[in-house]
Amino acid sequence: MNARIPTEIQPLISDFKDLLQSKLPNAVLGFYLQGSIALRGFNKKRSDIDFLIVVNHELTAGELSIIRDIHEELKQKHEYYMVMEGQYTTLGHLDKTIKKPQELYPNYFYGEYMGLRNGWIDPTSLWITKYHGISVLGPDVNEINIQVDWDDLLLAMKYNLHSYWTDKVKDYTIFLQDDWVVDTVLTLGRILYTLQNKEMITKEQGGYYLLAVMTNEWHSLINEALRIREGSELEMGFESIEERALHTLRFVLHIIDLCNEKYQLRTT
Incomplete structure (x- = not known):
């Protein structure tokens, strides 16, 4: 094996x-x-x-x-x-x-x-x-002759940002759930890393990458996502799940705007 x-x-x-x-x-x-x-x-x-x-x-x-x-x-x-x-x-x-x-x-x-x-x-x-x-x-x-190139992967990243995640922010209540906070924050970290480095990483690595490149404003949310993902017994870093959900929504919008500007991903 x-x-x-x-x-x-x-x-x-x-x-x-x-x-x-x-x-x-x-x-x-x-x-x-x-x-x-x-x-x-x-x-x-x-x-x-x-x-x-x-x-x-x-x-x-x-x-x-x-x-x-x-x-x-x-x-x-x-x-x-x-x-x-x-x-x-x-x-x-x-x-x-x-x-x-x-x-x-x-x-x-x-x-x-x-x-x-x-x-x-x-x-x-x-x-x-x-x-x-x-x-x-x-x-x-x-x-095996697997046919995939950077343009294919870039198209997938655009879809994730402009369709999938843009649709999710229409109802912030999904971010009241732990699993949605984890998948949202860490997956967006993976996308940001991929756009910068043209390579794929794990969700946890996406979270630690975000801690390295994002401002302190977002660190409490990133650490919260990593806490849940890694099964830490530390207490939640927000006063309520509602506060956390709203912060997650703002994070999604911020990452979409950041990617659009830095990597010229805006659709015409």
């Missing part, structure tokens, strides 16, 4: 690999891990287990049924299975040679089957897989 795979999840990954090999020997070309595990930032209490399964042909009804059985078996046996997120796909999707993608490929979110998708992988996941991915089964990621 690859030493980069955390010990806690090695039994799950090993069983997943064995089931793919034994039950789908003629269908599965490769099994890869990306996300926080690949970036060496797995948090056993909060991280997802992000995977890609590359198949070598359009899956038959029988093979699709076997895949669901495999996941059900893993679900019954492994606690960590419930944080697995991933997509079945093909080499044609990774090297972008496929012409007419069809919704033929299983997708999983927090361990649950989400139906068939078209197999496309988002630029952030492609980037992490290409430069940091862990091969569990099949060719090493360096041997």
